[in-house]
Amino acid sequence: MKKENKTAKRIFGIVGSPRKKGNTHILVSTILDGAKEEGATTEILFLGDLNIRECDGCHICWKGKQCSKKDDMNKLYPKIIQSNVIIFGTPVYWYGPTALMKCFIDRFVYFNCQENREKIRGKSAVVAVPFEEETPKTASLLIKFFEKSLQYLEMNLIAKILVPGVSRKGDILKKEDRLAEGYTLGRRLARYHKD
Ligand SMILES: Cc1cc2nc3c(=O)[nH]c(=O)nc-3n(C[C@H](O)[C@H](O)[C@H](O)COP(=O)(O)O)c2cc1C
Numbered sequence: 001m002k003k004e005n006k007t008a009k010r011i012f013g014i015v016g017s018p019r020k021k022g023n024t025h026i027l028v029s030t031i032l033d034g035a036k037e038e039g040a041t042t043e044i045l046f047l048g049d050l051n052i053r054e055c056d057g058c059h060i061c062w063k064g065k066q067c068s069k070k071d072d073m074n075k076l077y078p079k080i081i082q083s084n085v086i087i088f089g090t091p092v093y094w095y096g097p098t099a100l101m102k103c104f105i106d107r108f109v110y111f112n113c114q115e116n117r118e119k120i121r122g123k124s125a126v127v128a129v130p131f132e133e134e135t136p137k138t139a140s141l142l143i144k145f146f147e148k149s150l151q152y153l154e155m156n157l158i159a160k161i162l163v164p165g166v167s168r169k170g171d172i173l174k175k176e177d178r179l180a181e182g183y184t185l186g187r188r189l190a191r192y193h194k195d
Pocket of ligand 1: 017018019022023025091092093094095130131132133138166167168169170
């Protein structure tokens with residue numbers, strides 16, 4: 001039986017594109033492959049496979065109770081809390097994140113009370129973003145959204161990886177330099193990330 005490495009970093013990759021085997025999926029997988037190479041424990045998750053409803057601000061989660069939505073997000077909170085690094089992968093959709101990713105982030109309201117804040121404070125985050133247009137400015141609003149939201153949650157946004165100029169499924173495979181950057185980033189996350 002394989003022994004569990006208790007010191008291994010836990011790196012959780014979130015794919016916010018509804019498209020399987022698409023550019024976000026490939027990018028997030030590549031980062032995780034690099035992390036695995038250095039001994040990290042990794043998990044990838046497709047938001048499109050899950051039922052995650054919108055937050056309606058009832059704030060029952062601030063009273064020590066489970067979210068009133070009773071959906072898949074309740075299974076994700078423990079995974080988020082146990083991870084050392086979260087990779088938020090989303091393509092640019094109309095200059096913002098996908099609706100799947102926005103819905104997921106909205107549910108981080110759970111962490112916006114004193115009791116739950118310590119479960120996320122100081123946790124590392126990476127943002128991984130492919131998009132069609134050639135200019136990096138295309139992702140400016142989306143990056144600002146993550147910077148402000150993660151800062152508000154007292155998380156550390158330690159890396160952003162943007163991949164412009166990819167449109168069709170798998171186009172990112174031609175961007176070998178960006179994928180190499182992602183792989184190296186994954187290795188770095190596993191090696192140097194401190195708890
Ligand atoms: C609904 C929708 C909106 C999009 N909006 C933009 C956009 O504003 N700017 C852009 O450069 N690309 C935009 N794109 C293109 C995607 O960002 C691009 O195809 C990306 O590589 C998709 O990643 P995926 O393969 O992981 O789904 C949009 C695509 C869709 C389907």
